[in-house]
Amino acid sequence: MTVPRFWRKIPNRYNLIGTKCENCGTYYFPPRPVCPPCRRKGVIREYQFEGSGKVVTHTTIYSAPEGFSKMTPYVLAIVELDEGPKLTAQIVCNPSEIKIGMRVKPVFRKLGEEGPEGVIYYGTKFIPV
Amino acid sequence: MRDVAIVGIGCTKFGEMWQKSFRDLFIEAGLMALEDAGMSGAQVEALYGGNMSSGIFIDQEHVGALIADYSGLTSNSVPSTRVEAACASGGLALRSGIIAVASEYHDIVISAGIEKMTDVGQEKAMDALAAAADREWEAALGATFPGLYAMMARAHMNEFGTTREQLAQVAVKNHYHGSMNPKAQFRNRITIDAVISSPLVADPLRLFDCSPITDGAAAVILVPAERAREFTDTPIYVKAAAQASDTISLHDRRSLTSIDATRVAADRAFRTARLQRSDIDVAEVHDCFTIAEIMAIEDLAFFEKGRGGPATLADETAIGGKIPINTSGGLKACGHPVGATGIKQAVEITEQLRGDAGKRQVDGAEVGLTHNVGGTGGTVVVHILAR
Amino acid sequence: MSIGITTYGVYIPRYRIRVEEIARVWGDNPNDIKKGLLVFEKSVPDRDEDTATIAVEAARSALQRSGLAGADIGAIYVGSESHPYAVKPTATIVAEAVRATPELMAADYEFACKAGTAALQTCLGLVAADYIKYGMAIGADTAQGAPSDALEYTAAAGGAAYVVGKNRVIAEIEDTYSFTTDTFDFWRRQGELYPKHGGRFTGEPGYFKHVLAGARGLLHKTRSKPEDFDFAVFHQPNGKFPRKVASTLGFSQQQVKQGLVVEKLGNAYAGSSLIGLASVLDVAEPGSRIFMTSFGSGAGSDSFTFRVTEEIGKIQNQAPTVAELLAAPFYLDYALYAKHKNKIVL
Numbered sequence: 001m002t003v004p005r006f007w008r009k010i011p012n013r014y015n016l017i018g019t020k021c022e023n024c025g026t027y028y029f030p031p032r033p034v035c036p037p038c039r040r041k042g043v044i045r046e047y048q049f050e051g052s053g054k055v056v057t058h059t060t061i062y063s064a065p066e067g068f069s070k071m072t073p074y075v076l077a078i079v080e081l082d083e084g085p086k087l088t089a090q091i092v093c094n095p096s097e098i099k100i101g102m103r104v105k106p107v108f109r110k111l112g113e114e115g116p117e118g119v120i121y122y123g124t125k126f127i128p129v
Numbered sequence: 130m131r132d133v134a135i136v137g138i139g140c141t142k143f144g145e146m147w148q149k150s151f152r153d154l155f156i157e158a159g160l161m162a163l164e165d166a167g168m169s170g171a172q173v174e175a176l177y178g179g180n181m182s183s184g185i186f187i188d189q190e191h192v193g194a195l196i197a198d199y200s201g202l203t204s205n206s207v208p209s210t211r212v213e214a215a216c217a218s219g220g221l222a223l224r225s226g227i228i229a230v231a232s233e234y235h236d237i238v239i240s241a242g243i244e245k246m247t248d249v250g251q252e253k254a255m256d257a258l259a260a261a262a263d264r265e266w267e268a269a270l271g272a273t274f275p276g277l278y279a280m281m282a283r284a285h286m287n288e289f290g291t292t293r294e295q296l297a298q299v300a301v302k303n304h305y306h307g308s309m310n311p312k313a314q315f316r317n318r319i320t321i322d323a324v325i326s327s328p329l330v331a332d333p334l335r336l337f338d339c340s341p342i343t344d345g346a347a348a349v350i351l352v353p354a355e356r357a358r359e360f361t362d363t364p365i366y367v368k369a370a371a372q373a374s375d376t377i378s379l380h381d382r383r384s385l386t387s388i389d390a391t392r393v394a395a396d397r398a399f400r401t402a403r404l405q406r407s408d409i410d411v412a413e414v415h416d417c418f419t420i421a422e423i424m425a426i427e428d429l430a431f432f433e434k435g436r437g438g439p440a441t442l443a444d445e446t447a448i449g450g451k452i453p454i455n456t457s458g459g460l461k462a463c464g465h466p467v468g469a470t471g472i473k474q475a476v477e478i479t480e481q482l483r484g485d486a487g488k489r490q491v492d493g494a495e496v497g498l499t500h501n502v503g504g505t506g507g508t509v510v511v512h513i514l515a516r
Numbered sequence: 517m518s519i520g521i522t523t524y525g526v527y528i529p530r531y532r533i534r535v536e537e538i539a540r541v542w543g544d545n546p547n548d549i550k551k552g553l554l555v556f557e558k559s560v561p562d563r564d565e566d567t568a569t570i571a572v573e574a575a576r577s578a579l580q581r582s583g584l585a586g587a588d589i590g591a592i593y594v595g596s597e598s599h600p601y602a603v604k605p606t607a608t609i610v611a612e613a614v615r616a617t618p619e620l621m622a623a624d625y626e627f628a629c630k631a632g633t634a635a636l637q638t639c640l641g642l643v644a645a646d647y648i649k650y651g652m653a654i655g656a657d658t659a660q661g662a663p664s665d666a667l668e669y670t671a672a673a674g675g676a677a678y679v680v681g682k683n684r685v686i687a688e689i690e691d692t693y694s695f696t697t698d699t700f701d702f703w704r705r706q707g708e709l710y711p712k713h714g715g716r717f718t719g720e721p722g723y724f725k726h727v728l729a730g731a732r733g734l735l736h737k738t739r740s741k742p743e744d745f746d747f748a749v750f751h752q753p754n755g756k757f758p759r760k761v762a763s764t765l766g767f768s769q770q771q772v773k774q775g776l777v778v779e780k781l782g783n784a785y786a787g788s789s790l791i792g793l794a795s796v797l798d799v800a801e802p803g804s805r806i807f808m809t810s811f812g813s814g815a816g817s818d819s820f821t822f823r824v825t826e827e828i829g830k831i832q833n834q835a836p837t838v839a840e841l842l843a844a845p846f847y848l849d850y851a852l853y854a855k856h857k858n859k860i861v862l
Contacts (some may be wrong), residue, residue, distance in 0.1 A: 005265075009265065035596055058280060061331050066252045066253075078280055088266060088267045089270055095332065109562075109564040109574040111271070111564070123270070125564070
């Protein structure tokens with residue numbers, strides 16, 4: 001991913017800043033500028049998620065694309081935050097530890113880098129509580 | 130609105146076609162289709178080309194013009210449109226062509242699909258496929274395409290008790306069908322054991338649960354139904370061409386074990402066609418991974434939710450079974466040149482309904498269905514074809 | 517007016533490697549190493565951890581401990597000798613990750629193992645002069661020891677963050693003193709992977725000269741004696757040096773005990789004395805006095821005296837303590853350790 005593109009979403013990636021529609025009360029992470037049920041009637045505000053949640057499904061990646069190939073095997077999951085939205089994230093744990101229903105909390109980690117000379121991408125992963 | 134018929138079909142061999150370029154592939158498929166319809170290129174009025182990622186695979190965009198040009202059709206300034214919906218690009222091209230004919234905009238239309246995937250290395254190809262997912266919020270976090278389907282498999286196994294063997298049987302069956310398809314990439318038979326002991330890609334999915342990287346092209350010729358007999362004695366009629374969309378990312382879906390866009394597109398198709406599930410004699414569904422076929426046969430409502438695994442293991446979806454699925458070998462054995470698959474599915478069903486499927490023939494097939502999925506279910510296209 | 521530490525936070529990665537395992541690979545006698553260094557194991561960062569991620573976790577822990585908001589922080593200084601970038605500050609990554617941006621001062625510091633305490637002095641000055649209300653100083657490192665070099669047994673990873681302010685002070689900073697000379701005991705040139713050092717030259721002319729002078733200087737300035745203090749914390753490159761310097765100065769082994777974390781942690785470089793200080797704050801009672809002298813090669817030392825206030829009880833248990841972070845580690849073998857530390861060049 002290019003620098004401007006990654007930079008634009010840094011507050012969201014570092015701090016789990018998403019959105020909430022004040023019209024219907026739905027929370028969104030990743031952030032959405034349009035609330036699908038409300039569309040133009042929606043009132044979108046920024047919302048920072050606390051980060052606690054649970055694993056709803058998971059996998060362990062053994063074969064990864066450019067940029068992630070040296071990190072395998074790593075655990076990937078869909079995490080449901082306590083406020084409702086679900087997101088895709090890596091879980092910092094052994095492949096044998098991951099379970100559906102496991103409670104997790106956010107940690108700040110390196111997501112990857114553009115090679116040894118390039119930018120380092122940081123973001124949020126999750127760790128079992 | 131008027132009815133539409135398929136009067137010509139063409140499909141290249143699928144596989145790692147080192148000697149053939151992007152241009153070679155679509156020219157071959159297009160010529161085969163014209164030959165089959167006994168038609169001249171000069172009669173073609175519009176062209177729809179399904180292609181997911183020429184930009185990443187061959188650094189080329191504007192392939193609508195490229196396809197028309199190298200097919201010799203720009204001498205007639207034929208309108209040529211490239212359509213894209215990730216792995217449903219072919220299905221989308223088919224539906225787009227059908228709409229053009231049905232709406233009386235054009236009389237004779239070619240809908241084609243083409244993907245040349247092997248000019249780049251494996252890692253680049255995997256990265257191109259990840260573009261079917263949400264780049265910002267899935268791929269950038271380390272999600273791979275197999276990884277996303279693996280998470281659906283894990284959820285499906287957890288919720289319905291689908292087993293590792295049931296998943297494997299999808300691949301076994303499709304290789305069995307593929308062994309009878311001269312165009313298929315893989316013609317070898319495999320066993321459940323071979324699937325279960327193949328290397329892990331994204332747990333629980335292993336190498337043999339995954340469709341391969343493939344080069345290939347396919348094309349069909351569409352005309353108004355009332356003109357079909359000018360070109361063929363066995364016109365195959367389009368009874369429905371339905372499409373549905375859903376969220377691009379898996380984490381935003383209502384369900385992790387069901388592709389809602391399949392359910393919606395199927396309902397729309399059966400309503401338009403005024404047919405029941407039990408009317409379908411043969412179907413080509415989107416088995417990009419073994420779990421995808423199991424979810425497909427459930428979401429298409431051929432089987433109850435959660436029963437796809439047991440039904441597959443009981444051979445109900447093999448030739449000779451209750452509803453033969455993927456007689457071409459599916460994406461797994463026939464191969465998956467991404468943009469071409471949706472058209473190849475229509476080619477296979479047409480052959481079945483014409484009675485030309487050779488060893489793969491489903492006896493007395495009169496009505497068939499094709500099911501093409503983009504990404505993890507952001508786009509689904511379902512067609513129903515009949516004699 | 518009271519000025520001092522308002523809150524603190526520590527982060528130590530969960531992985532460890534034992535002295536025996538490193539010795540096995542290089543053919544050293546582990547008992548000799550353990551006896552000579554008084555270090556038994558050291559922390560190792562995860563593959564996706566670096567000085568920035570450690571600094572962020574320490575900073576978040578500090579804020580969580582006290583309920584202070586990132587937006588209240590007027591300055592962030594991160595001291596390390598393993599900043600992820602040679603040019604592009606770690607401090608801004610931390611600032612973004614604790615939501616302190618955009619109205620704050622920030623920079624990275626470098627002075628070997630005392631970069632974090634130098635940052636502490638800067639925050640002290642800015643707060644004392646009322647330029648900012650709260651300042652955050654971080655010392656964090658993912659130290660690199662050259663394979664088969666003696667330093668490989670101790671070069672560890674970890675970090676601590678301290679917020680200085682005039683409100684809600686849990687430990688007053690009574691005074692500070694620094695002793696600085698141009699001494700080449702330990703260095704690393706730009707672009708080089710591993711540091712070099714002067715062997716035994718790092719002892720007396722390096723560590724001992726500067727820690728002794730730095731400690732004596734502050735004791736003299738504040739007219740104090742070692743017995744005036746309940747705890748003493750010194751920079752800990754191994755288990756031997758801080759014990760020896762304590763004894764030479766007249767501090768008892770009992771006074772240094774709580775602040776000695778090196779045996780299980782290793783040398784966290786810019787995090788070393790600050791993690792030792794945190795270990796003391798985790799248990800200190802109101803009224804306790806703490807003496808600390810850090811050391812950075814190149815060379816210099818920063819000394820501080822602290823007086824713990826009544827406020828400390830409110831926040832001690834609100835974030836992970838050093839003892840909690842040192843408990844329940846995962847042990848690695850040398851091959852995995854080398855992979856984690858990027859010693860295997862890919």
